[in-house]
Structures are given as structure tokens and as C-alpha cells.
Amino acid sequence: xxxxxxxxxxxxxxxxxxxxxxxxxxxxxxxxxxxxxxxxxxxxxxxxxxxxxxxxxxxxxxxxxxxxxxxxxxxxxxxxxxxxxxxxxxxxxxxxxxxxxxxxxxxxxxxxxxxxxxxxxxxxxxxxxxxxxxxxxxxxxxxxxxxxxxxxxxxxxxxxxxxxxxxxxxxxxxxxxxxxxxxxxxxxxxxxxxxxxxxxxxxxxxxxxxxxxxxxxxxxxxxxxxxxxxxxxxxxxxxxxxxxxxxxxxxxxxxxxxxxxxxxxxxxxxxxxxxxxxxxxxxxxxxxxxxxxxxxxxxxxxxxxxxxxxxxxxxxxxxxxxxxxxxxxxxxxxxxxxxxxxxxxxxxxxxxxxxxxxxxxxxxxxxxxxxxxxxxxxxxxxxxxxxxxxxxxxxxxxxxxxxxxxxxxxxxxxxxxxxxxxxxxxxxxxxxxxxxxxxxxxxxxxxxxxxxxxxxxxxxxxxxxxxxxxxxxxxxxxxxxxxxxxxxxxxxxxxxxxxxxxxxxxxxxxxxxxxxxxx
Numbered sequence: 001x002x003x004x005x006x007x008x009x010x011x012x013x014x015x016x017x018x019x020x021x022x023x024x025x026x027x028x029x030x031x032x033x034x035x036x037x038x039x040x041x042x043x044x045x046x047x048x049x050x051x052x053x054x055x056x057x058x059x060x061x062x063x064x065x066x067x068x069x070x071x072x073x074x075x076x077x078x079x080x081x082x083x084x085x086x087x088x089x090x091x092x093x094x095x096x097x098x099x100x101x102x103x104x105x106x107x108x109x110x111x112x113x114x115x116x117x118x119x120x121x122x123x124x125x126x127x128x129x130x131x132x133x134x135x136x137x138x139x140x141x142x143x144x145x146x147x148x149x150x151x152x153x154x155x156x157x158x159x160x161x162x163x164x165x166x167x168x169x170x171x172x173x174x175x176x177x178x179x180x181x182x183x184x185x186x187x188x189x190x191x192x193x194x195x196x197x198x199x200x201x202x203x204x205x206x207x208x209x210x211x212x213x214x215x216x217x218x219x220x221x222x223x224x225x226x227x228x229x230x231x232x233x234x235x236x237x238x239x240x241x242x243x244x245x246x247x248x249x250x251x252x253x254x255x256x257x258x259x260x261x262x263x264x265x266x267x268x269x270x271x272x273x274x275x276x277x278x279x280x281x282x283x284x285x286x287x288x289x290x291x292x293x294x295x296x297x298x299x300x301x302x303x304x305x306x307x308x309x310x311x312x313x314x315x316x317x318x319x320x321x322x323x324x325x326x327x328x329x330x331x332x333x334x335x336x337x338x339x340x341x342x343x344x345x346x347x348x349x350x351x352x353x354x355x356x357x358x359x360x361x362x363x364x365x366x367x368x369x370x371x372x373x374x375x376x377x378x379x380x381x382x383x384x385x386x387x388x389x390x391x392x393x394x395x396x397x398x399x400x401x402x403x404x405x406x407x408x409x410x411x412x413x414x415x416x417x418x419x420x421x422x423x424x425x426x427x428x429x430x431x432x433x434x435x436x437x438x439x440x441x442x443x444x445x446x447x448x449x450x451x452x453x454x455x456x457x458x459x460x461x462x463x464x465x466x467x468x469x470x471x472x473x474x475x476x477x478x479x480x481x482x483x484x485x486x487x488x489x490x491x492x493x494x495x496x497x498x499x500x501x502x503x504x505x506x507x508x509x510x511x512x513x514x515x516x517x518x519x
Contacts, residue, residue: 001360001398001399001438001439002357002397002438002439002441002442002443003357003361003443004354004357004358004361004443004449004450004453004454005445005450005453005454006358006361006362006453006454006457007454007457010457010458010461011362011457013461013465014313014314014317014457014460014461014464015317015320015321017317017461017464017465017467017468018314018317018318018320018321018464018468019321020468021318021321021464021467021468021471021472022318022321022322022325023321023325024468024471024472025275025322025471025472025473026275026279026322026325028272029272029275029276029279031499031500032272032276032497032498032499032500033071033072033074033276033497033498033500033504033506034273034276034277034493034496034497034498035062035063035066035071035191035496035498036191036239036240036241036242036243036273036277036493036496037242037276037277037280037506038062038065038071038074038075039056039058039059039062039075039240039242039243040242040243040245040246040280040281040284041074041075041076041506041507041508042057042058042061042062042075042076042079042094043058043243043246044123044126044127044246044508045076045079045080045090045122045126046090046091046122046125046126047061047079047090047091047094048091049091049094049095050195051098054194054195055192056192056193056195057094057095057098058243059191059192060097060098061075061079061094061097061098062075064097065078065104066496066498068105070104070105071498072498072499072500072501072504073501073503073504073505074500074504074505074506076119076122076505076506076507077115077503077504077505078104078107079093079094079097079104080115080118080119080122080507081104081107081109081110081115082097082102082104082107083118084110084114084115084118085107085108085109085110086102086107090122115505119505119507120507120511122507123507123508123511124511126508127287127508127511127512129250130246130249130250130284130287130288133249133250133251133252133288134249134288134289136252137252137254137289138289140220140223140229141229144223144224144227144228144229145227145228145229146177146228146229146231147175147177147228149399149400149401149402150370150395150396150399150400150401150402150403150431151177151178151231151401151402151403152175152176152177152178152403152405152424152427153176153177153178153180153233153369153402153403153404153405154168154171154176154178154179154180154404154405154420154423154424155180155182155404155405155415156168156171156179156180156181156182156205157181157182157203157204157205157414157415158201158205158414159184159198159199159200159201159202159203159204159205160198160199160200160201160205161181161197161198161199161205161211161214161215162197162199162214164181164205164215165214165215165218167417167420168181168215168218168219168222169218169222170417170420170421171420171424172219172222172223172226172230173222173226174420174421174424174425175424175427175428176230176405176424177228177230177231178230178231178232178233178254178255178402179215179219179230179231179232179233180233180234180255180257180404181204181205181207181211181215181232181233181234182203182204182205183204183205183206183207183234183235184198184201184202184203184204184205184206184207185201185202185203185204187204187206187207187235187238188235188237188238188239188263188267188269189238189239189267189269189492190238190239190240191239191240191493191496192240193207193208193209193240193243193244193247194206194208195208195209195210196208196210197210197211197214198211207234207235207244207247208247209247209250209251212232212234212247212248212251212252212253213251215232216232216251216252216253219232231254231255232252232253232254232255233253233254233255233256233257233293234248234253234256234257235256235257236248236256236257236258236281236285236292237257237258237259237262237263237267238263238267238269239269239273239277239492239493239496241258241263241274241277241278241281242277242280242281242284244256244281245258245280245281245282245284245285245288245290246284248285248288248290249284249285249287249288249290253290254290254291255290255291255292255293255334256285256290256291256292256293257292257293257295258278258281258282258285258292258293258294259293259294259295259296259298259319259336260275260278260294260315260318260319260322261274261315261318261476261481262294262295262298264476264486264491265298265299265476265481265482265484265486266298266482266484267492268486268490268491268492269491269492269493270489270490270491270492270493270494270497271473271476271486271488271491272494272497273491273492273493273494273496273497274493276497278322278326279322279325279326280326280509281326282322282323282326282327282328283326283327283508283509283512283513284508284512285328285332286323286326286327286328286329286332286512287327287512289332290332291331291332291333291334291367292323292328292332292333292334293334293336293369293402294315294316294319294333294334294335294336294369295336296311296312296315296316296319296335296336296337296338297312297336297337297338297340297371298482299311299312299315299481299482300312300338300340300375301340301374301375302482302483302484303482303483304342305338305340305341305342305375306341306342306345306351308483309351309355309456309459310456310457310459310460310462310463311460311463311480311481311482312337312338312355313358313359313362313456313457313459313460314460314463314464314467315481316335316336316337316359316362316363317362317460317464318464318467318472319333319335320333320335320363320366327512327513330363330365330366331365331366331367332367333363333366333367334366334367334368334369334401334402335359335363335366335368335369336368336369336370336371337355337356337359337368337369337370337371338370338371338372338373338374339352339356339370339371339372339373339390339391339394339406340371340373340374340375340376342376343373343376343387347448349390349393349394350448350449350452351448351452352390352391352394353394353397353398353449354448354449354450354452354453354456355452355453355456356370356394356395356397356398356400357397357398357443357449357453358453358456358457360398360399360400362457366401367401367402368400368401368402369400369401369402369403369404370391370394370395370400370402370403370404371404372388372391372404372405372406372407372410373387373388373391373406373410374406374410374411377406377410377411378411379411379412381408381409381412382408384406384407384408384409384410385408385422385426387406388405388406388407388408388423388426388427389426389430391406392406392426392427392430392431393430393434395431396430396431396434396435396437396438397434397437397438397441398438399438403427405420405423405424405427406423407419407420407423408422408423463480466480467480473488474488476488
């Protein structure tokens with residue numbers, strides 16, 4: 001493959017600065033938990049159900065604990081202690097708490113050794129569900145094999161899970177390798193996980209356990225018919241991030257959208273809440289062998305893609321280190337970037353190629369995800385098709401891992417079946433025509449592409465060293481990413497952040513860290 005020269009010293013310094021940034025944040029959040037993490041723990045302990053008006057039991061239980069200032073010891077502590085001392089199952093204890101039959105604070109304390117032993121046993125049982133699904137997915141992938149990279153990633157977003165299935169199956173028959181179900185508008189701001197199948201979503205389809213099941217079953221069938229494994233993508237973000245990680249792991253998702261700063265910058269979710277929830281979420285996904293896709297491409301919808309390209313690179317380094325500290329391995333970290341430079345700019349394709357090539361070289365083990373042009377797409381579908389063709393060419397030449405197909409009708413409407421067909425046909429043609437093009441070329445030693453790559457990398461290092469000096473939260477408050485500023489003590493979900501007590505217990509934390517990425 002043709003390569004640009006990247007100074008190893010600059011790359012090493014960039015990673016060192018990113019590691020320092022991530023470590024500083026993790027050190028700050030280690031003393032805290034969130035109501036979302038505690039709900040996730042309760043789910044992993046096997047407690048299920050909802051009230052007659054549809055409120056999940058995990059919400060009722062943890063809301064009561066938060067209101068009575070009990071979450072600092074961890075939801076697991078109170079529930080497991082009560083199960084031991086009352087000699088009832090966790091599900092029975094949960095039911096008694098929900099209906100006001102049991103006051104957890106009045107249950108006598110069990111022996112700490114007995115409590116820890118029971119915690120470990122329950123944690124093993126909770127993770128065994130994920131282990132079983134992980135093994136089943138791995139076996140099916142080995143049996144069917146996968147498509148050829150760049151894997152073609154296609155979105156369905158009808159708002160009706162059953163119509164999503166129809167469109168997904170059509171896309172698979174046309175050559176799609178990955179199906180992403182776009183989530184219902186603003187679901188990331190719901191502080192509970194809805195249930196049931198969705199037929200009336202707005203801007204997408206609700207991410208629920210049942211919807212995950214419907215699409216997973218449909219794609220497994222479509223994959224067997226197509227003779228290749230079909231990957232399923234959904235979201236692990238927002239105020240229920242840890243719970244979505246668990247549902248994705250248990251319901252057999254392969255990829256989940258999970259970015260270090262997206263929720264803070266674009267949804268105004270509190271920084272501490274986001275980083276705490278994300279750290280635990282990525283530990284779960286790492287164990288479950290679920291890949292993440294980060295969202296640096298979004299920065300270029302609000303900031304200029306040429307002037308602020310280095311912010312994408314800096315964020316990729318930070319995202320990588322956050323994921324590694326959570327227990328993930330590079331092969332699971334699908335870092336994101338995008339083809340978003342204004343098409344009116346002279347040599348825009350060369351600048352895009354430089355960025356794509358640099359990303360591919362900086363993160364050689366990462367299943368990097370390349371996003372299509374969106375910011376400068378218009379109602380001119382013919383122009384849009386040309387822009388997408390150039391994007392496809394950049395992806396083929398630089399050997400990207402995951403390629404999200406651009407739609408000629410981007411910015412006009414949610415794609416119809418025929419729009420997706422045209423997009424896949426365009427991509428298939430370009431990928432086939434340029435199959436080995438990247439292996440046949442070299443980049444001029446002092447050419448535009450080489451100079452651009454060196455410039456962006458150097459600027460990324462400067463930015464990372466500045467962020468390491470002032471701290472990531474302060475950097476975000478200054479609008480250094482995506483040209484959007486958020487306050488450290490502001491944002492949604494702050495009231496769900498809790499300082500841990502000295503005897504705080506979460507039986508899954510250490511176990512997940514010990515097992516690490518891919519279990």
C-alpha cells in the first residue's frame with residue numbers, strides 16, 4: 001500500500017499526550033459512579049421487569065436509592081446484602097423494594113466475606129450470558145466468513161423496525177456488509193431504556209431489547225442466504241449508555257456507536273456523567289467482543305474540515321487511549337473520520353486522501369470507519385453521486401476498514417430503497433475498478449498529500465499537548481473540539497453522578513478489567 005511519511009517521534013508524543021489526557025480523566029472519575037452505571041449493574045445481576053405503567057424496575061430501584069442517598073455504596077451492595085440476610089432471590093428482593101415491602105437500610109449487615117463471595121458468584125453468572133452470546137457470534141462469523149474490506153455499511157432509519165428489516169434485507173442482497181439501525185430522535189436524552197418493538201419512531205427506530213432481537217434474527221437469516229456474516233450496529237450513547245452496552249452484548253450486536261465526547265458536545269450531557277458511563281460501557285463491550293465506532297466525523301459538521309482536520313486526529317488519539325484504559329484492544333476500536341472538505345476547494349480530493357491515508361497508518365489495527373460527505377450535499381443528486389464516487393475512491397485507495405455509504409439524496413429525505421441501491425451500485429463499481437490502485441501508486445515526497453499529512457499530524461500534537469496541560473474538560477469548555485463549548489459543571493444528567501463511599505461495591509468492575517478486551 002502507498003504510504004505517506006509520518007514522523008515516528010511525533011506519533012509517539014501524540015500517543016503519550018493522549019494517554020496522559022485519558023489517565024487524568026479516569027483518575028478524576030474513579031471516585032464516582034452514576035445512576036446509569038448502577039442500573040447497568042442491576043441488569044447484569046439479572047433483575048428484570050417493569051411497572052404497570054412501563055417504568056423499568058431498574059429505574060425504580062436505583063431512583064429510590066438515589067433519593068435516599070444510598071447509591072454511594074453501590075446498588076449491588078444493598079440488593080445482595082438483602083438477598084443474603086432475607087434468604088430470598090435478588091428478583092424477590094427487587095420486587096419487595098419496588099412495592100414498598102422492604103426497606104434496604106433496615107436489613108442487618110451480612111458478613112463482608114460472605115457478601116464478597118456472593119457478589120463474585122452473581123457477577124460470574126451475569127457475565128456468562130454475555131460469554132455465551134459472544135461464542136455464538138464468533139462461531140457464526142467463522143462459519144459464514146465476512147465481506148471484503150472496506151466493509152459496506154448501510155443505514156436504515158424508517159422508524160418502524162419491521163420496515164427496517166425489509167430495507168436491511170434488500171441492502172444485504174445488493175452487497176451491504178453492515179446494517180446500522182438509526183436510533184429514534186433524542187432517545188439519547190431519555191434516562192430510561194424503553195421496551196417493546198417500535199413502529200412509529202421519529203428520525204429512526206427506538207433502541208430496545210426487542211428491536212435488537214428482531215433485527216439480529218433477520219440479519220442472521222439474510223447472512224446465511226447471502227453466504228457471508230452481516231454485522232449489526234446500534235447506539236451505545238446518551239444517558240443510558242451502560243445499559244445499552246449490556247443489551248447490545250446480550251442481544252448479539254457487533255458494533256456500537258460510542259464516542260468519548262459526542263454526548264457532551266452535541267447533546268449537552270454532563271462531562272463527568274459521560275466519562276463515567278463510557279468507561280464502564282467500554283469495559284462491557286470489550287469483554288463482549290463488540291467493536292465501537294467513534295464519532296469524530298461529527299466535528300466536521302460544525303467546524304471547517306480543512307482548518308480543523310487536526311481536531312479529528314487529536315480526538316482519535318484520545319478515543320483510542322480511553323478505550324484501551326477501559327480494557328478494549330485496538331482491533332475493537334473503530335475510530336471515525338469523514339470526507340467533508342468543501343468540494344469547491346482546489347485539490348480537495350488530495351487533502352481528503354491525505355487525511356484518510358494518515359488515519360489508516362496511525363491506527364493500523366483499528367477497524368477505522370470512514371464517513372461520507374454530508375455537509376456540502378445539496379438537492380442536486382447528480383452532483384451528490386459524483387461526490388460519493390470520490391469518497392468511494394478515497395476509501396478504496398487507502399484501504400479503509402468500514403465504509404459508510406453516502407446517499408445521493410443526503411439532506412433531502414430518509415433514503416428509499418432505490419436510493420440505497422444506487423449508492424451500493426456506485427460503491428461496488430468504484431471498489432472493483434480501484435481494487436489494487438492503492439498498491440500501484442506512490443505519494444510524492446514533497447507533494448501536496450505528504451505535506452498535508454505532516455501538517456495535520458503536527459497540529460494534532462500541538463493540540464494534544466495543550467489539552468494535556470489544561471485538562472480535557474477545560475479544553476471542551478473552551479470549544480476546542482467541534483467549535484462547541486460546554487461547561488464542566490453543566491449539562492444533562494449531573495444529578496445522577498454520585499461520589500463513591502469507601503465501601504462501594506460493583507462486582508463487575510474488577511472482573512471486567514481482569515478479563516480485558518474480547519473476554
